[in-house]
Amino acid sequence: QKEVEQDPGPLSVPEGAIVSLNCTYSNSAFQYFMWYRQYSRKGPELLMYTYSSGNKEDGRFTAQVDKSSKYISLFIRDSQPSDSATYLCAMRAYTGNQFYFGTGTSLTVIP
């Protein structure tokens, strides 16, 4: 079983839609949860970083962590064509120095 599971999509939505991206994980030691955005032919860029359970909002983006279900989500409101990218979730434990990534979900926002 992979440490982190993520639906690869692809996901295609009309401009203005609400997008929901999700990851599940198996390691209960994970405490730090990240979402990265990767444009084609580029390296990943950090989008959101959350600790433990709860919600975090940044503009049109909201990250949610449910540690009891080992489930994290990224919501994108009022999606824009510029949001078209691959979104990767990543996690790490409180102790330990390794990062574990999901496979990424490819998102296309159609104008």
Added chain:
Amino acid sequence: EAQVTQNPRYLITVTGKKLTVTCSQNMNHEYMSWYRQDPGLGLRQIYYSMNVEVTDKGDVPEGYKVSRKEKRNFPLILESPSPNQTSLYFCASHTVMGGPYNEQFFGPGTRLTVL
């Protein structure tokens, strides 16, 4: 400009021919890391380094070597490349100062093909 640079960006080589992919960061970061990205498998950590002369294996270290002789540089060495090492490689770095909420900066990637 704060950045992570990798060279070369594209490389086609043959089985068994030793190669090195360089990585350099100008942000004085302690932590550096190498990943490979493959379709359906995502980003997998190969090796990481917490500081100069301190390196450790990630999830997929077989067939790779690294060294960290200077803080800014973290080269990835393939002593005898094989076709299953054909992949997109990323170097990344972040500071460990001030706690765990530190952004990991990624380089632009190196696309390696081993024939």
